[in-house]
Amino acid sequence: xxxxxxxxxxxxxxxxxxxxxxxxxxxxxxxxxxxxxxxxxxxxxxxxxxxxxxxxxxxxxxxxxxxxxxxxxxxxxxxxxxxxxxxxxxxxxxxxxxxxxxxxxxxxxxxxxxxxxxxxxxxxxxxxxxxxxxxxxxxxxxxxxxxxxxxxxxxxxxxxxxxxxxxxxxxxxxxxxxxxxxxxxxxxxxxxxxxxxxxxxxxxxxxxxxxxxxxxxxxxxxxxxxxxxxxxxxxxxxxxxxxxxxxxxxxxxxxxxxxxxxxxxxxxxxxxxxxxxxxxxxxxxxxxxxxxxxxxxxxxxxxxxxxxxxxxxxxxxxxxxxxxxxxxxxxxxxxxxxxxxxxxxxxxxxxxxxxxxxxxxxxxxxxxxxxxxxxxxxxxxxxxxxxxxxxxxxxxxxxxxxxxxxxxxxxxxxxxxxxxxxxxxxxxxxxxxxxxxxxxxxxxxxxxxxxxxxxxxxxxxxxx
Amino acid sequence: xxxxxxxxxxxxxxxxxxxxxxxxxxxxxxxxxxxxxxxxxxxxxxxxxxxxxxxxxxxxxxxxxxxxxxxxxxxxxxxxxxxxxxxxxxxxxxxxxxxxxxxxxxxxxxxxxxxxxxxxxxxxxxxxxxxxxxxxxxxxxxxxxxxxxxxxxxxxxxxxxxxxxxxxxxxxxxxxxxxxxxxxxxxxxxxxxxxxxx
Numbered sequence: 312x313x314x315x316x317x318x319x320x321x322x323x324x325x326x327x328x329x330x331x332x333x334x335x336x337x338x339x340x341x342x343x344x345x346x347x348x349x350x351x352x353x354x355x356x357x358x359x360x361x362x363x364x365x366x367x368x369x370x371x372x373x374x375x376x377x378x379x380x381x382x383x384x385x386x387x388x389x390x391x392x393x394x395x396x397x398x399x400x401x402x403x404x405x406x407x408x409x410x411x412x413x414x415x416x417x418x419x420x421x422x423x424x425x426x427x428x429x430x431x432x433x434x435x436x437x438x439x440x441x442x443x444x445x446x447x448x449x450x451x452x453x454x455x456x457x458x459x460x461x462x463x464x465x466x467x468x469x470x471x472x473x474x475x476x477x478x479x480x481x482x483x484x485x486x487x488x489x490x491x492x493x494x495x496x497x498x499x500x501x502x503x504x505x506x507x508x509x510x511x512x513x514x515x516x517x518x519x520x521x522x523x524x525x526x527x528x529x530x531x532x533x534x535x536x537x538x539x540x541x542x543x544x545x546x547x548x549x550x551x552x553x554x555x556x557x558x559x560x561x562x563x564x565x566x567x568x569x570x571x572x573x574x575x576x577x578x579x580x581x582x583x584x585x586x587x588x589x590x591x592x593x594x595x596x597x598x599x600x601x602x603x604x605x606x607x608x609x610x611x612x613x614x615x616x617x618x619x620x621x622x623x624x625x626x627x628x629x630x631x632x633x634x635x636x637x638x639x640x641x642x643x644x645x646x647x648x649x650x651x652x653x654x655x656x657x658x659x660x661x662x663x664x665x666x667x668x669x670x671x672x673x674x675x676x677x678x679x680x681x682x683x684x685x686x687x688x689x690x691x692x693x694x695x696x697x698x699x700x701x702x703x704x705x706x707x708x709x710x711x712x713x714x715x716x717x718x719x720x721x722x723x724x725x726x727x728x729x730x731x732x733x734x735x736x737x738x739x740x741x742x743x744x745x746x747x748x749x750x751x752x753x754x755x756x757x758x759x760x761x762x763x764x765x766x767x768x769x770x771x772x773x774x775x
Numbered sequence: 776x777x778x779x780x781x782x783x784x785x786x787x788x789x790x791x792x793x794x795x796x797x798x799x800x801x802x803x804x805x806x807x808x809x810x811x812x813x814x815x816x817x818x819x820x821x822x823x824x825x826x827x828x829x830x831x832x833x834x835x836x837x838x839x840x841x842x843x844x845x846x847x848x849x850x851x852x853x854x855x856x857x858x859x860x861x862x863x864x865x866x867x868x869x870x871x872x873x874x875x876x877x878x879x880x881x882x883x884x885x886x887x888x889x890x891x892x893x894x895x896x897x898x899x900x901x902x903x904x905x906x907x908x909x910x911x912x913x914x915x916x917x918x919x920x921x922x923x924x925x926x927x928x929x930x931x932x933x934x935x936x937x938x939x940x941x942x943x944x945x946x947x948x949x950x951x952x953x954x955x956x957x958x959x960x961x962x963x964x965x966x967x968x969x970x971x972x973x
Contacts, residue, residue, distance in 0.1 A: 326958065326965040331940040335958055337965055347857065349808035360956065375806060389806035396808050430973060440856040440880060456858035456884035458950065466955040468962055472938065474879075504793050505850035508879060538853060540879050561973040569973050604793050604853070622897070626792040626848065719802040719855075728825065740797040740854060742820045 313579035315476050316545050317511050320451045320576065324434045326468060333470050339433040341367055341463045342419045343406070345397040346374040346721070347438030351460035352400040360465045362404040367467060369428060370401050370408040373418045375721040378684050378711035381411050390722060415558075417687020417713045420444040420655035424528065425689050427557025431546035431573040436463060441655045441737065443534040446543035447527035448550055449576050451511070453541040474540045475509055475585035478578070480516035483592035488774050490665075491526030492657060492735065492754035494518065495533045496598035496608045498590065504606035508538030510586060513578060518592035519544060524553040525661035532656045533737050536605035545577040597770050600739050600752040601642055603630040607739070611757065612769040614641050633741055634749050635729075642767045646678070647731040647751070650762035651744070652708075653684030654718035654736035657755050660693045662735065666759040667699040669775060670706035676765025681708040682724070684716040708762070720745045733761045776889045778948040782870055782917040785842035788907045789834055794847055795854035796881060800863040802855075813859050814866030839911040843870045846903055850874075851892075852881025861888040871917050873924070875900040886941050887951065893917065893924060893935050902931075919946055 314322070326335040343351075348370070355362060362368070375390040385391035394411065401408040409415040415422060420441055423429040429445040435452035436442060438460045445452035459469055479498060499506075512534050514527075522530065527544050534542030551570055554560050561569045596610035607630065609615065617639035619627045631638065652658070652666055663685060675681045683703060685691040691713055694700055700710050717724040718736035720743070726732045728747025735758050739750035753761070760770045804816040822833050829836040845864065851874040852860060861884040864872065871891045885892045895903065906913045906926065916925040919942060924933040937945075944950065955962075 327961050329940070329954070331938070333938070333940055335955065335961065337962070346805050350810050350858075353809065354952070358952070360952075393806050393808060438856060438858075440854065442856075454856035454880055456856055456861070456880060456887060458858060458884065458887035458952070462952050462955050465952055466959065466962055467966075468955050468958070470940075470951045470955060504853055505876060505878070508850070508853075508876065535854075535880075538850070538878055565973060569971070572971060604795065622849075622901075623792055625790065629791065719797075721802045721805065738795075738797070738854060740795045742801055743797050746801070746820055746825060 313581040313583070315578040315582045315584065316449065316513055316543060316576055317451060317476055320432055320434065321473060323432070329470065333472055335468050336434060336471050337468055338436050338463050339367065340369070340423070340428055340435040342423055342435070342437035342442070343368060343370045343460065344374055344419050344439065345372050345393040347457050348400065348460055349393065349396045350457045351464055352404070354461040355464055362406070362464050364467045365405040368406045368464070370397060370406050371416055371419050371422055372397055372410045373713070374715045374719070376411055376714040377722050378714050378716050378724055381712045387723070414688050417689065418655045418658065418715055420532065421658060421686030421690065424448065424524070425557065425687060427554055427560030430554065430560070430569070431550060432576050436469070440535045441532050443539070443541040444528050444532040444655055446531040446534065446541050447524060448554070449543055449546035449573065451541065451543065454535065474511045476513065477507055477510040477539070477586040477588070478513045478515055478584045479588045479590070481514070481518040481590045481592055482516040483518055484521070485518055485592045485595060488597050488756060488771055489595050490754040490756055491522050491529040493595055493598045495530045496600065496605070496752060497595045499533060499537045499606050500598070500608035501590070502537045502588065502606070504536065504604040505538040506606070507534070510539050512539045512542040514542060514544050520547065523661060524549060525659045528659070529656055533605065536737060546573045597757050598753065599642060599757065599767065601634060601636055603633055603739055603741050605737065605739060605752060608752070611767065612643065614639055643769060645731070645767045647733050647761055647766060648679065649726050649730055649732035650679055650681040650758050651717045651732055651734040651736065652682070652755055652758050653686070653716050655686065655715070656737045657735035658684060658686030658690065660690050662755040663690065663694045663699055665755045666708070667702045669756060669759040670708065670763060671702045673706055673763050675707035675762045679762050679765050681762040682711055682717070683708050684711045685713050687713050717744050719743060720748070726750070733758050776948045776950055779870065779889060779891055779919055779945045781919065782843060783914060784844050785912055785914055786844035786846045786873070786907055787834055787840045787842055788846045788904055790848050790904050792848035793850045793853055796852055796857050796860035797854055799852070799860040800857065805857060805859055810862050812866065813863035814868070817863040817867040843868055844915055844917070845869050845872045846907060847872060847874045849876040849897065849900070851877050853878040856880045856884070858884040858888065861885045861890050865890050873900070873903065886945065889945065891917065891919065891945065895924070895933055895935060899933055
């Protein structure tokens, strides 16, 4: 029978089906960080359980770390205590930790792929909803809660119901200035913030195939923003070329065997999906969000909707009131105060290159504060070796040290109440970037142009 | 995990859609390393001004409403996977959230915390909001073994669905970890049977 890519991977990881129909699913890779792991380690301790497979876990400190002076002790006591706790737990249980100061430290969803830990056909979990990022490699990857983190620590398995399957096909060629970020913001704006709840999404079509691995990661990263359990893309030559030679990737004859297997990972021709959506790449323009969930997105030169369904009216108006916008208006010309380029969505070398390529020889607007937070130490080093740090500094952008930073503002990087921030991150929820902050999600290219112009513009007029 | 069987309570209405876990518990309060105390910061930025004083128009600060049931608009719990959202609701005294739609990760986290996500239809949800609006003291009976939500005042009974395994876990206070640990032999056999080495 025809099988979807998702089912091929899922089936290969079912240890057994429990009475009642839930599957015991084996997890190949478990990524942990300082925020959602301490209570899970405590649970092992309380139940007197060992950590079952320490070699399948990798830890890093990313969520609340400062992005300046990482060589100094963390000033904020609660953040420091959480990072210290992670270090102590990793030492005690024998977990590899790429902590602050380590050359491989970074955002958990950036370092997994760049180290070659993220592989096609694998099951990957992390106590973080953006674990869907790893689906870009043709992996089944999804975020879990802390109780589940403890379950994986204790048994390397989770008890799960099989999600429904959705395929989203985008065919055609993306227009100039339209990036992977615009593609996924467009899809979410069409399906809504809960539009894929209960589904695992496969992204397909020539526009998706044409994306780099960085672009594919951006797309899969935001699957959760339409409620999907995860998103994935069939592995192909682009995937294999990215993975080959990375630190944890298979080598030699094992590599050959792995690639031979990975080439079987695609949805069979006559696979029936529970839901299908088709979009044309030509319909996608550079996007921006205007509201307080990622589904509230429009083309930069579009207008905020005037009409919404009656049941959504109260939430919609509350959202616009928070943002200081009106129904039906255009965002063009709105002055912005901050630009944040970073997060597990857009902090990879390709993103930094796109920003540097645009801002070279230009200056950010005087009233705008522009910060760039690389996704990892490796990205930071690469940027420096390519001279991007100098280009960015000359344009008035501040290149920080790696971490989640102002995406969720757990550290010092916060947007003040009432200020507008164009961010390359993934969530524009109320207060996400600090209490009262107003976030507009966009691509790194849109963010770079906005920083230079100081206001929202139709970027198609400003491309180099 | 505590056992859940039957609950008699009034409800607190929050008729907004897409309530995300950043609202339920903002990220800056996720720095604790234990599970306790998150209730204090439940809906912090909706409940309190920047100086910590209560916002009088938020429902949790409205003396008319109380109870262990939160009645919320559709797509409740979207966004971050933080289980702290379920812990905060539980710590603040809630045992049931009723909505017409739950985000997947939140649903799982709630069930693992002993908080029942009770899903009704959009029409039933509007009706429940209307009942609480008319009378803030409207009582509800949540009967998990029977999978029913009953409103004595109107003699209305709504049947709800729940995964049979998760239902048993809640009723008996079992965690998934108990079950998974009991499967060690099968897990080891699976590991032995794998043909790939990467």
